[in-house]
Amino acid sequence: MLIGTIIYALINSVILCLIAMGFNLTFGISGVANFAYGAFYILSAYTTWIMINSFHLPYFLSVIFSIIFTMALGALMYQVVLKRVRGQAISEVIATFAIGLSILELFRYFGFVGFEYNLPPFIDASVVIMGTYVDVQRIIIVIAGIILVLALWFFTHNTSLGLAFRGIAQDERTALTFGIDSDKIATLAVSIGAGFAAIAASVIIPLGTISPSDGYDILIKALAVCIIGGLGSTGGVIFASFLIGFAERFTDTFIGSHWTMIVSLAAILIVLIVKPSGLFGKQKELEERI
Amino acid sequence: MKFSKFFTVCMLHALLFFFIFTPGVWAKKPIVIGVPTSIGFLEGKECLKSVQLAVEEINEKGGVKVGNESRMLKVESLDIRDAAPGVPVPEALLGIEKLILEKKPTALVVGPFRSEALMAAMDIIAKYKVPLLGTIAMSPASEGKIKKNPEKYKYIFRLCLNAKYLVKYLAGTMGFINSQFGFNKVYIMNQDVAWARKTAEIVKKVYFDKAGWEVVGMESYPTGTSDFSSALMKVKAKGAQVILPIFDMPQSGILVKQWNAMKVPSLMAGFISPLAGPSAWKTFNKKIEGAINVNFEMGSAISSDKIPLSKTFVESYEKRWGKKLEAGHGPAPSYESVYLLAEAIERANSLDPDAIVEELEKTDRQGVMGRIKFDEGHQTVYDMDPDKAAVAAVVQWTDAGKRTIVFPPLIAEGKIKLPKGLAAVK
Numbered sequence: 001m002l003i004g005t006i007i008y009a010l011i012n013s014v015i016l017c018l019i020a021m022g023f024n025l026t027f028g029i030s031g032v033a034n035f036a037y038g039a040f041y042i043l044s045a046y047t048t049w050i051m052i053n054s055f056h057l058p059y060f061l062s063v064i065f066s067i068i069f070t071m072a073l074g075a076l077m078y079q080v081v082l083k084r085v086r087g088q089a090i091s092e093v094i095a096t097f098a099i100g101l102s103i104l105e106l107f108r109y110f111g112f113v114g115f116e117y118n119l120p121p122f123i124d125a126s127v128v129i130m131g132t133y134v135d136v137q138r139i140i141i142v143i144a145g146i147i148l149v150l151a152l153w154f155f156t157h158n159t160s161l162g163l164a165f166r167g168i169a170q171d172e173r174t175a176l177t178f179g180i181d182s183d184k185i186a187t188l189a190v191s192i193g194a195g196f197a198a199i200a201a202s203v204i205i206p207l208g209t210i211s212p213s214d215g216y217d218i219l220i221k222a223l224a225v226c227i228i229g230g231l232g233s234t235g236g237v238i239f240a241s242f243l244i245g246f247a248e249r250f251t252d253t254f255i256g257s258h259w260t261m262i263v264s265l266a267a268i269l270i271v272l273i274v275k276p277s278g279l280f281g282k283q284k285e286l287e288e289r290i
Numbered sequence: 291m292k293f294s295k296f297f298t299v300c301m302l303h304a305l306l307f308f309f310i311f312t313p314g315v316w317a318k319k320p321i322v323i324g325v326p327t328s329i330g331f332l333e334g335k336e337c338l339k340s341v342q343l344a345v346e347e348i349n350e351k352g353g354v355k356v357g358n359e360s361r362m363l364k365v366e367s368l369d370i371r372d373a374a375p376g377v378p379v380p381e382a383l384l385g386i387e388k389l390i391l392e393k394k395p396t397a398l399v400v401g402p403f404r405s406e407a408l409m410a411a412m413d414i415i416a417k418y419k420v421p422l423l424g425t426i427a428m429s430p431a432s433e434g435k436i437k438k439n440p441e442k443y444k445y446i447f448r449l450c451l452n453a454k455y456l457v458k459y460l461a462g463t464m465g466f467i468n469s470q471f472g473f474n475k476v477y478i479m480n481q482d483v484a485w486a487r488k489t490a491e492i493v494k495k496v497y498f499d500k501a502g503w504e505v506v507g508m509e510s511y512p513t514g515t516s517d518f519s520s521a522l523m524k525v526k527a528k529g530a531q532v533i534l535p536i537f538d539m540p541q542s543g544i545l546v547k548q549w550n551a552m553k554v555p556s557l558m559a560g561f562i563s564p565l566a567g568p569s570a571w572k573t574f575n576k577k578i579e580g581a582i583n584v585n586f587e588m589g590s591a592i593s594s595d596k597i598p599l600s601k602t603f604v605e606s607y608e609k610r611w612g613k614k615l616e617a618g619h620g621p622a623p624s625y626e627s628v629y630l631l632a633e634a635i636e637r638a639n640s641l642d643p644d645a646i647v648e649e650l651e652k653t654d655r656q657g658v659m660g661r662i663k664f665d666e667g668h669q670t671v672y673d674m675d676p677d678k679a680a681v682a683a684v685v686q687w688t689d690a691g692k693r694t695i696v697f698p699p700l701i702a703e704g705k706i707k708l709p710k711g712l713a714a715v716k
Contacts, residue, residue: 001523001524001527004519004523005519005520005523008517008519008520008523012517105330108329108330109330111335113330113331113332113335113540114332114335114569114616115332115540115543115563115564115567115569115570115573115616116569116572116573116616118543118573120575121575124575124577126551126552126553132523132552133551133552133553134551134552135547135548135551135552137551138551207516207544207547208516208540208541208543208544208547209540209541209543209564209573211540211541212330213330213374213375213514213540214514214540214541216374216375216376217375217514217516248517249517249519249520252517252520252521253520253523253524256509256510257509257510257511257512257515257520257521258482258509258510258511258512260512260515261512
């Protein structure tokens with residue numbers, strides 16, 4: 001059972017990392033805490049569902065379309081709403097939370113509730129890893145998580161746009177003097193963050209069903225990981241995902257399932273008391289965030 | 291002068307025309323039925339649609355007779371969101387109070403999802419004296435409150451199955467499984483909410499402990515849990531032959547998928563809301579063969595040839611809304627609640643809440659769920675014979691994607707069959 005718990009803890013950690021990566025990227029670059037993040041996650045899942053069931057598009061194309069569509073909506077949200085309130089943290093939170101709330105509640109209002117709203121797994125099979133059955137979809141999640149982290153590292157270290165991202169993240173004013181358009185970069189950061197949410201949804205949702213209330217859970221999970229890891233720190237997000245992921249599964253197996261949520265909340269509380277900027281948070285320091 | 295005279299005559303004619311031909315001007319105000327519930331959830335959505343269906347049927351037949359007048363019924367709904375995780379009970383209460391004060395309903399139907407919310411709402415309902423025919427919340431604690439103070443809480447009735455009767459059905463099913471296959475090791479997994487916790491506790495205490503079963507594990511899961519791997523590994527490690535799940539959250543579908551993916555060699559038999567409706571076969575990629583699920587009330591996403599009204603209701607719902615019923619809890623009692631209320635108003639010949647309550651207490655109706663009668667706790671009596679009481683239906687998914695009623699025996703269409711890979715131990 002120990003091996004099985006470790007395997008599922010690894011998977012759980014990657015799921016948490018995938019969920020939090022986009023939120024962290026947006027905050028790290030643009031400084032915007034996108035509280036519509038959970039709603040983008042659910043929106044992309046419903047978009048895929050609609051593409052498959054109403055427009056009869058192939059699954060793969062539907063996923064691609066929903067990722068692009070969610071990214072476009074993210075960019076639109078920045079250009080139409082966030083640009084006007086950027087720098088005013090409370091206004092940004094209220095605006096993005098209101099947008100997220102509207103998206104989720106609109107789905108609820110228009111009756112998008114029920115178990116028929118689900119996405120099929122990419123490959124519907126199970127494999128045995130060290131005596132533990134694991135479904136292939138969970139392995140796909142792990143692969144997607146690794147690819148996404150590596151792609152993000154490559155993008156931010158080897159492309160001019162990625163370097164511009166880092167420039168803005170390090171010091172926006174200095175970056176401006178180098179001719180980097182901070183609004184353009186922030187738009188892209190929000191958009192790519194939304195795209196990450198869509199990618200996470202397309203691989204994670206096939207494990208269960210699509211439900212508007214999951215949007216709130218996703219936001220809370222992303223926030224928990226980012227607060228523990230340190231807002232804006234990619235390394236912190238990865239570390240915090242593994243910390244929470246392992247703590248949850250081990251608590252579930254060896255203490256009791258009803259304690260799992262308390263573990264995450266207690267971790268947030270302890271980190272906030274001991275190190276308010278998070279384990280790897282560098283908000284008070286003049287160092288790069290990604 | 292001539293013009294003003296002409297204008298006055300025209301205006302008078304227009305007014306006369308308006309009064310004669312505008313429907314509703316002469317008609318009595320409709321009887322308002324309030325539906326405060328979690329409309330954003332599948333059960334809430336289908337309960338509301340079932341109420342609307344019943345209201346349309348009654349209105350089509352001329353409405354409800356009160357004195358010499360026929361009054362139409364009108365539905366006013368409000369989403370109180372109590373089923374959503376993290377929504378505090380006071381918020382749900384505010385919604386109920388708002389509906390009562392603003393829409394002035396003669397009665398409320400469906401009501402809160404969470405028993406915690408129902409228990410707290412009982413005082414508001416008693417304060418405003420608006421009868422409530424609840425069809426979702428299941429904790430028997432509300433009946434205890436009614437029995438303790440019947441004068442104050444007499445306005446609250448329940449048409450759906452309560453946790454106590456659910457236990458009876460679960461115990462009956464487990465008894466069948468035990469006698470047919472010799473299984474006697476069970477792992478109980480329940481949602482961490484009042485009704486599910488209570489059901490798990492009672493079924494352990496009154497059945498498993500007494501019938502010689504070994505309860506190898508018992509776990510409560512917070513609403514929203516999305517990984518059940520640890521429990522399923524424990525199920526395997528401890529050799530449980532039966533998993534008894536008790537969940538009504540959408541995420542419980544993940545449990546079914548994991549049970550399948552992890553190839554857990556145990557029979558899944560209990561209540562998981564996503565397994566109740568006909569679309570489950572597609573939702574779970576045709577991999578739910580052998581799973582046993584309790585549909586809490588006959589008519590809620592299941593019908594039986596032996597209860598023709600259940601078939602009529604399920605078919606009427608599909609015809610009216612263009613979709614099949616999927617919720618195994620709520621729709622049938624919600625539909626029935628409107629008929630019960632209409633009949634009680636007609637018998638009382640009044641909209642006075644006390645008179646309506648008095649008539650509701652006398653209810654004896656053969657309906658979609660079987661025979662509906664209330665006990666002294668205002669709970670609909672459920673048993674095994676649809677001619678004597680209301681019934682639930684225990685359903686098993688076959689390998690052909692069909693659902694077979696396996697319990698209670700009087701309406702059973704077949705016997706419980708073990709899925710491939712599972713063998714009897716006797």
